[in-house]
Amino acid sequence: MSSIADNLGSVTRRIQKATLQAGREPGSVNLLAVSKTRPARDLREAVTAGQLAFGENYVQEALEKMSELSDLTQIDWHFIGPIQSNKTRQIASAFSWVHSVDRLKVARRLSEQREAGLPPLNICLQVNINNEESKSGCQPDDLPELIRETSQLPGLALRGLMAIPDPGQSESELRESFRKVANLLKELRRDFPEAGPLDTLSMGMSGDLEMAIAEGATWVRIGTAVFGERPQKS
Template sequence: MSSIADNIGSVTRRIQKATLQAGREPGAVHLLAVSKTRPAEDIREAVAAGQTAFGENYLQEALDKIETLSDLPDIEWHFIGPIQSNKTRQIASAFDWVHSVDRLKIARRLSEQRESDQPPLNICIQININNEDTKAGCTLDALPELARDIGELPNIALRGLMAIPDPDQPEADLRLSFRQLANALRELKHSFPEAGPLDTLSMGMSGDMELAVAEGSTWVRVGTAIFGKRPAKD
């Protein structure tokens, strides 16, 4: 059985190869290890292998792990799950990044509840790129207004866009979904240069990271290929 360190090495090589094949600069794509449902010991093992950025979906589970691993100060915590209004205060204070902002109310609360002595909270707007009824996210049509409004808020830095395309669509359609997200980011940068750095595309997972990298991803979110299949829920 491969170790977590071996898996991180394998995924890193996949990212590097895809980056090279896409003609992009080395280091342009970062690995976000999706550690939801994984014990703190697995994260500690990943950190020992050189991984520092971890993505969590479930707030209380994440807070427990953040406390348990507080002796590892270099960990960068990313919240990538749905956000309830009553959870924003803890998310604003405990995380470095939030990838799943899809409405102004949530962004405003994160801005208001970020501690003044903390650096700005990095956020991405989640896009429902395939307009799926079962997925959260802003539509592409609503994106310009939302980005403009979020860009005016203090204490947060609008970094870019995130999407979870339908994985069951044909490869050509999946590539098109990634391309649409990249095009949307380029249009935002042109239309609202004051909105934020706008340098981030959070897209691609274990099964499609090469396609995402080819279309401009800067963060690939990988869980299974690093930690193995998730345990079945009770």
């Protein structure tokens, strides 16, 4: 069985190869290790191997890991799951990135609840690129208004977009979905220069990271290829 360090090396090589093939700058794509449901010891092993950015979906689980790993002050915590309004205070206090902001109410609460002594909370707006009823994210047509309002909120740094395309698509359809997200970001950068750098595209997972990188991903969210398959729920 491969170790987490071995897996990280393999994924890093995949990212580097895909970045080179896409004609992009080396180091322009970041690896976010998706650590939801994984025990703190797995994250500690990954940190030992050089991985510092971790993505969590569940607030209470993440807070418990943060407490257990409090000696590892270099960890960069990203929240990537659906956001419940009653969890925004904990998210605003504990994380440095939130990839899944999909409505103004949540953005306002994160802004209001970000402690003054902390650096701005980096946020991405999640877009439901394939209009899936079961998936979070705002509709593409709603992005301009959301970005207009969100970019004015204190305590937040609006960085870009996040998307989880429908995995049931064909390879060509999936690639087109990634391309649509990238084009949306280009349009927003053009239309809202005052909104900030808008330099982030959070998209791509273990099975499709190469396609996502080819279309401009700057963060790829990788769980299985780093930590292995999750145990089946009983």
